[in-house]
Amino acid sequence: MRVLRLLAAALLAAALPGAAFAQDARRGADLAAHLCVNCHGADGRSQTQGVPSLAGQQTEFITLQLILFREGIRQVPAMTPFAANLPDRDIEDLAAFFASLPAGPPDDREPRDAARFAAGQALSGPRNCAVCHMPNYAGRNQVPRLTGQREDFLAQTLKDYRDGRRIGADPQMNGAVAGLSDADLIALAHYLAQHD
Amino acid sequence: MLRRTLAAGVFAALSALPAFAQQPAPVPGWAVGRPEGSTLAPHAPRLTVTPPDQVPVGSIRLPAGFQAELFAHGMPGVRTMVEGPNGTIFAGTRVIGRVYAISRNPDGTTRTRVIAQGLSQPNGLVMIGNSLYVLAVNRVLRYDNIEANLDNVPQPVDLTAAFGLPTEQDHGGNHHWKFATLGPDGRIYTNIGVNCNVCNTDREVFATLVSFNPDGSGRRIEARGVRNSVGMAHHPVTRELWATNHGRDWVGDDNPNDTLIRVRRAGEDHGFPYCVGNWADPQFNAGRNCSEFAQPAALLGPHVAALGMRFYTGTMFPEQYRNQIFIARRGSWNRARLSGYDVVVAHLDAQGNVTRLEEFMTGFRDDANQRFLDRPADVHVLRDGSLLVSGEQMGAIYRITYRR
Numbered sequence: 001m002r003v004l005r006l007l008a009a010a011l012l013a014a015a016l017p018g019a020a021f022a023q024d025a026r027r028g029a030d031l032a033a034h035l036c037v038n039c040h041g042a043d044g045r046s047q048t049q050g051v052p053s054l055a056g057q058q059t060e061f062i063t064l065q066l067i068l069f070r071e072g073i074r075q076v077p078a079m080t081p082f083a084a085n086l087p088d089r090d091i092e093d094l095a096a097f098f099a100s101l102p103a104g105p106p107d108d109r110e111p112r113d114a115a116r117f118a119a120g121q122a123l124s125g126p127r128n129c130a131v132c133h134m135p136n137y138a139g140r141n142q143v144p145r146l147t148g149q150r151e152d153f154l155a156q157t158l159k160d161y162r163d164g165r166r167i168g169a170d171p172q173m174n175g176a177v178a179g180l181s182d183a184d185l186i187a188l189a190h191y192l193a194q195h196d
Numbered sequence: 197m198l199r200r201t202l203a204a205g206v207f208a209a210l211s212a213l214p215a216f217a218q219q220p221a222p223v224p225g226w227a228v229g230r231p232e233g234s235t236l237a238p239h240a241p242r243l244t245v246t247p248p249d250q251v252p253v254g255s256i257r258l259p260a261g262f263q264a265e266l267f268a269h270g271m272p273g274v275r276t277m278v279e280g281p282n283g284t285i286f287a288g289t290r291v292i293g294r295v296y297a298i299s300r301n302p303d304g305t306t307r308t309r310v311i312a313q314g315l316s317q318p319n320g321l322v323m324i325g326n327s328l329y330v331l332a333v334n335r336v337l338r339y340d341n342i343e344a345n346l347d348n349v350p351q352p353v354d355l356t357a358a359f360g361l362p363t364e365q366d367h368g369g370n371h372h373w374k375f376a377t378l379g380p381d382g383r384i385y386t387n388i389g390v391n392c393n394v395c396n397t398d399r400e401v402f403a404t405l406v407s408f409n410p411d412g413s414g415r416r417i418e419a420r421g422v423r424n425s426v427g428m429a430h431h432p433v434t435r436e437l438w439a440t441n442h443g444r445d446w447v448g449d450d451n452p453n454d455t456l457i458r459v460r461r462a463g464e465d466h467g468f469p470y471c472v473g474n475w476a477d478p479q480f481n482a483g484r485n486c487s488e489f490a491q492p493a494a495l496l497g498p499h500v501a502a503l504g505m506r507f508y509t510g511t512m513f514p515e516q517y518r519n520q521i522f523i524a525r526r527g528s529w530n531r532a533r534l535s536g537y538d539v540v541v542a543h544l545d546a547q548g549n550v551t552r553l554e555e556f557m558t559g560f561r562d563d564a565n566q567r568f569l570d571r572p573a574d575v576h577v578l579r580d581g582s583l584l585v586s587g588e589q590m591g592a593i594y595r596i597t598y599r600r
Contacts, residue, residue, distance in 0.1 A: 171369025
C-alpha cells in the first residue's frame with residue numbers, strides 16, 4: 001500500500017515536465033503554517049522542548065531528513081504522519097522556507113554555564129565537530145546548522161547517535177560521539193547551543 | 197598526521213572502555229588522515245525527483261556514431277542495474293533505501309515502480325532465474341517470481357542469517373553497502389568493504405571479495421586486500437572475475453589510484469592497506485614489498501570513484517568494443533579539482549592486458565565551474581546491444597545506442 005502511495009507521489013512529480021522546480025519559500029511558508037509551526041515555531045525557532053528549531057537550517061539537510069522520514073528510514077513517531085505522503089515539491093519548498101528564516105536561539109535559552117561550556121568546548125576539538133559542521137557551526141549542504149539550536153534537542157540527538165537510535169544518511173555522527181558519557185554529551189550540547 | 201591516525205586507531209580499538217574527554221575521538225571514517233583546514237567533504241546526495249527537462253542528457257558527449265537518450269527518470273538515487281528474463285530493469289539505491297523496477301511500454305516509453313523501500317542501502321542486486329536478490333548491507337532478501345508481481349510484490353524470503361554478512365555496526369558504518377553479481381558458476385559474488393578509510397583490519401573478513409551459493413552456503417574468499425569494490429563482472433570468455441576498487445582518501449590529490457583488478461586465482465591478495473599496485477601506502481605499508489601482491493590490471497585515476505563495470509557483450513556497437521570493459525566513474529570529492537563523472541572503456545588485448553583507457557561518455561563534469569551535472573554509477577548492456585548508464589544525482593537512466 002505504501003509502495004503505491006509513494007509511487008503515486010513519484011509519478012505525480014515526474015508527470016509535471018516544466019513545472020517550476022525552483023524552490024518556493026513563499027509556498028513553503030503556507031505549507032508550514034498548516035504542518036510545522038505548531039511545534040517548530042512560527043519563526044522557525046522552536047519553543048517546545050525536544051523539538052528542533054529549523055530557522056536558518058541548511059536546505060539540503062531539511063530536504064534529506066524529510067525524505068528519510070517519508071521513506072521510513074529515520075523513524076520519529078511525531079513526524080511520521082506529517083512526512084508520510086509529502087511530495088518532493090512540498091519538501092523542497094518547506095526546506096527553502098525554513099532556510100530563509102534568520103537562525104536564533106529559543107526564548108528560553110539557558111544562560112551560559114562556564115564549567116559546562118568549557119567542558120563542551122574541550123570536547124569539540126578532539127571530536128572534530130567543526131570538520132563537517134564548519135568552524136562557525138553553520139553547517140553546509142547535508143550537514144546541519146548547530147548554532148541557535150535548542151540545547152535539549154542537541155543533547156537528546158547526541159545520545160541517540162551514541163546509542164545507535166539514530167543513523168543519518170551516513171553513520172559519521174555515530175562514530176563521532178562513540179564512547180562519550182552522558183555528562184560529556186550534555187556539556188557538548190550546552191557549548192554548541194551557546195553559539196549564535 | 198601519522199600520529200593522529202594511529203591515535204585514532206588506538207582509540208577506536210579501546211572504544212569499548214570508558215572514554216575520557218581529553219582523548220582524541222575517532223575521526224569520521226572518511227576523514228582519517230584529513231589534513232588540517234581542508235574543506236573537502238563528500239557531495240550531498242540529491243534524493244528528490246528531477247524533472248526530465250532538467251536531466252542533462254543534452255550535455256553528454258560520445259564518440260562519433262553514438263547517441264544518448266533518456267531511458268527512464270524520476271528515480272532518486274538510482275545506481276545498480278540488473279535485468280529480469282522478461283526485460284524488466286531492477287535498480288538499487290543507497291541512502292533512499294528503494295529498489296525500482298523499470299518496464300518498457302509498447303510505445304518505447306518506460307514505466308517506473310518502487311518495489312521495495314525502507315531498506316538500508318539496497319545497492320546489491322542479482323537476478324537468478326525469476327528471482328531478484330537484494331543485498332542491503334547484511335540483509336539478503338529474495339523476491340521470487342518478481343516480474344509477474346510488480347504491482348503486488350510478495351513478501352521476500354529472508355536469507356540474511358544464511359549469508360551471515362557483517363552488519364552496519366560491524367563495519368562501523370564504513371563501506372557496508374554491497375555490489376553483487378551472478379557468476380558463470382551460478383554463485384553470488386559480492387564485496388565486503390573495509391570498515392574504515394584506511395586501517396589494519398581483519399583481512400579474512402573486510403576488504404574482500406566473496407562468493408556464496410544462492411542459498412547463502414559455501415562462502416569462499418575470492419580476493420583479499422580489495423579496499424572496496426562497487427562493481428564487478430566475469431569475463432564472458434575466460435570467466436575470470438574482474439572488479440573495480442576504490443583507493444583510500446586523504447593522501448593528496450593524485451594518490452592512490454582507483455584500480456581495475458583481475459582475479460586470476462581465488463583468494464589472491466591485492467594489497468590493501470599496504471599497497472595499491474607499486475604505490476606503497478605512506479602510513480600503512482608496514483614494510484611490505486608491493487611486488488608480493490597481485491598487480492592491478494589498470495589504474496583508473498585517483499579518487500574518481502570507479503563503480504559499476506560490465507563487459508560489452510552486445511553486437512550493436514562496433515566490433516572494437518566487443519568484450520571490452522565499460523566502467524562508470526562516479527566522480528571525485530577527495531580532490532581539489534573534480535575528476536571522473538564519466539564512463540570509460542578499458543580496452544584489452546588477446547591476453548587480457550589493458551592496452552588503453554578510452555573516455556567514452558563525458559560531458560557531466562564542468563571543469564570551468566568545478567561542478568558536475570550527474571554521477572554515473574553503473575552500466576548495463578541491454579539485449580539489443582545498447583548500453584544503459586545510471587545517473588545517481590539526477591535519478592535518471594541514459595541509453596546509449598550506435599548507428600553507423
